Amino acid sequence: MATEKILNGYYLYRPAAWISASDEDASGFLQSQFSNDLSGLRVGEVKYGLWLDQKGKVHGDSFILRSDEEEHFLMSYATNEASLLEKLNRFIVADDVELEGLADQHWGILLLGDGLKFVKNFELGNDGSAILSIENETVYCFPGRRCQQPSMELICRSEALPILETSVVDSCPGIYALSEATVEGLRVYSGFPKVPIDIGPTELPQEGGLEKDGVSFNKGCYLGQEVMSRLQSMGQVRRSLRVVVSDQVLEFGAPIYCENKKVGVVKSSISENGRTAGLALISNSTFEGSALCVGEPGSGTLLNLVPS
Template identity: 35%
Template sequence: MLQMITGSNFFCNSKAKAVFKITGEDAFSFLQGQFSNDLRTPVGGATYGLWLNQKGKVVADSVLLRIAENEFLAFSNHSLASVIQQRLQDYLVADEVNLSDETISYDRLIISGAGCGALIKDFVKSELRVGQFIQWGDLFVVPGGQLPFENYTVIGPQKSLASWCDQWVARGWVEGSELAWDWARIAAGVPAIPDDLGPTDLPQEGGLEVGVIAYNKGCYLGQEVMARLKNLGQVRRRLHVVRGRGAPPARLAVLYQGGKKIGELRSIAQHQEGFVALAMLALINLNARAGLGLTPTGPATIWLGAHE
């Protein structure tokens, strides 16, 4: 399954989970005080980060595209629009900010494969790097920075994306399913927000302490907890890639090692050889070489695996 993503030219077309336009004379200052990452980027910047609560726990995630000084487009691949909207509206008091939910108008196209960047450059007549985006007509083209292979996300109206899909097929790209993409994401150890990392979890427990959390931009919601964790050291739990054969257990199934509860499963993807999953595991007394069981006394049927 992973070979389909990394070893072939692949695209996947689906609905965007959340898309917002954020404008107004206070748009930048408001978002800078709410978002976990630093938005002091030039126009054309694309920044991935989190929406945290007061305790530093993860509410949702987004990629923020800076279209103008006080105009942003925010989208999320996994977090729901209603959750992001509520999180932002809870802290909109006297700010001159307009928050417009555009989710219904946008679809999402994911593209990967050797040479996809060169082909996109040929389409849009511009070279893109991680941390940038380009607006091409009514499409927003964004290089992906989390997965360990070349990939791009394109956000735009369904009709425009359908036209792009036809062009990719004509050039030999294969349309695949979100299941294949999920397998690649999980195998790479990249959490989906909030399925793998949510309101009971800290960003550091999902390996998101680097490149997603800003430690020197000033105050934002959850910033004090982030600074304290950075200064004091390790978290007690962490997401791990795990694997097993046969039918996968249910999501949130409890995992045991040495007769004691040690964690739970989060995202799971299956194919004919078995399954790969992300599991939130306690670090104290975890034996990475020993297997994990689904009951305190049952056999080990799940094993920790290296990120691919």
């Protein structure tokens, strides 16, 4: 399957959310809502995290980029901008915070493989992020979270996209544009959840492995913090997001059975050349080699777990 290979190229996309959070209380407000610790975030640095509810369920994710002392940008691959704005605005009471959705005014470029040569021309921070200036246009640069393969994300104003794309192509001879299907296949086969599609309002971060990089267990109070602390100290989840493969197309939301017992549900998937790779939320009691089927117990589409 082509999506298992190391990719060399770049992919143009519009982020689902690019939100400006500004004014003097912006830092404190975001810290009180975000699952990760922003207290030490310096200008030019980026932190990935989640937007949880009181039960610890996942309603969205984002990278938070600090652009100056009183402004941050929230970027998400798949969390809807309007939904995220609505969620955050509900919790602004006396805070001096201004939120503005700007996704329709920005574009992103994902860099993979030889495309990473582009960022070697710049001085990056300790976390791999930076605020770049390319022909007087501001470009936000930070490590991506789409796959196991190293990647970088570049975000710029829509008007600056032709300049940035030309600069990337000129810096990386032989680089080629990647399709959405190719990038999505790489994500799925790598086991990286798309939030809130694969891990969403009915799931906990731990079910998708998102707590490893997206949750702080040391910071103070934030929405969902009590549940996160309790899971960390006392419990474990019963389901995990796993990579599965099949010779048939997999339908989102289809039930998965093992010996006539429902053990999971299909999440996102992608098909290529008669083979389908997908993500599925499956009971931790299910092991590699288990006889799994999708659709109907004992007679549905056969499914195989990919070794972790």
